[in-house]
Amino acid sequence: MIKSKEDLKHYLEMDRQALSIKYKKPKLLGDEVWRFQIITRKVEYYLNVKNSIVYRPILHWLRLKRHILGTLLGFSIPTNVFGPGMSISHRGTVIVNSKTKIGKNCRIHNCVVIGRAPVIGDNCYIGPGVKIFGKIEIADNIKIGANSVVNKSFLEPGVTIAGVPAKVVSRSE
Known part of the structure; x- marks a missing residue:
């Protein structure tokens, strides 16, 4: 803030x-x-x-x-949601709920919807078409693959998640 x-x-x-x-x-x-x-x-x-x-x-x-x-x-991005280092890749639909909190250095692509009140950590990558909703938490350094639906918390930092519903597909070493 x-x-x-x-x-x-x-x-x-x-x-x-x-x-x-x-x-x-x-x-x-x-x-x-x-x-x-x-x-x-x-x-x-x-x-x-x-x-x-x-x-x-x-x-x-x-x-x-x-x-x-x-x-x-x-x-449709409310104020006081993103930390420093916000990076929106290019024009296209991006909808973020006002109760969402996103950490620093977040890269977000088009056709992304972030609903309800998720808390997203630092250095996260949100691919095109991702849907994130619910009162969930996403740890630092997480990459979310294209067209994934994230409806549960991922507390392990440094993982890549993808799929419908999202699950861990790889871990960084």
Whole structure:
């Protein structure tokens, strides 16, 4: 959660690095996903730090921009869900419940639905078409294969899970 201007800068830099972007500012065309992530982080900053009547017009403007861009990209991602290093691979449907908590350095692909209130650890990879739902926990360094349905907790770190329903398919050594 962003609690200061320094946190905002840290989150923005971690997100940029997670997306493997070399330049400092998004291009006018072609960087819509990165632009969405920047606006999301700014909304989080103004919600958590600058939540006074003076900053409300800025917050409302940023929320409007975020809503429009999110609709164009197919994203329904609430604020204060992702840790630093959020990496959305490209445009496409991504739906995340507001009670979800996702750790740092999470790579998420398109057509992903995360429902109810899962807690997802750090350094996780969520492949295309994955469905995660329920009050479950996913440990750190877990990779979730494409089109998997995760409906139970996986507490062993460093495993790869896949299938319907998901099960461990490999362990990292």
